[in-house]
Amino acid sequence: MSALSAAFFHDEAATFAKLESLLWPEGPVCPHCGGMGRITNVTGGRMSLRRCGDGTKQFTVTVGTVFESSHVKLHL
Ligand SMILES: [Zn+2]
Known part of the structure; x- marks a missing residue:
């Protein structure tokens, strides 16, 4: 299995979950x-x-990251 096979490269919800686990290890901030x-x-x-x-x-985990102003779905 390739590293690119990971769910967070294919599913937007999974990508949010992954990014949140990395940036908010103790929960949303x-x-x-x-x-x-x-x-x-x-x-x-x-x-x-x-x-x-x-x-x-209101906010998502992308605030303050390079993804903040993107209109492209996060997993892409
Ligand atoms: Zn606040």
């Missing part, structure tokens, strides 16, 4: 306030979207 305690998942929107606190601060 808000890029706006650095907190971890008030983060919830946002359903029905972009993949792996999170919200911190009152809901005005």
Whole structure:
């Protein structure tokens, strides 16, 4: 099996899970306030979207990475 056979090269959800495990080993961290305690998942929107606190601060694990402004699906 090639290294390129890994699921995170073929499935966007798997790619988010892999990137989150690398960048957030202890769990999601808000890029706006650095907190971890008030983060919830946002359903029905972009993949792996999170919200911190009152809901005005939404983010994914790509914030602050080279993937942040990309319109290409993460696994590509
Ligand atoms: Zn926050």
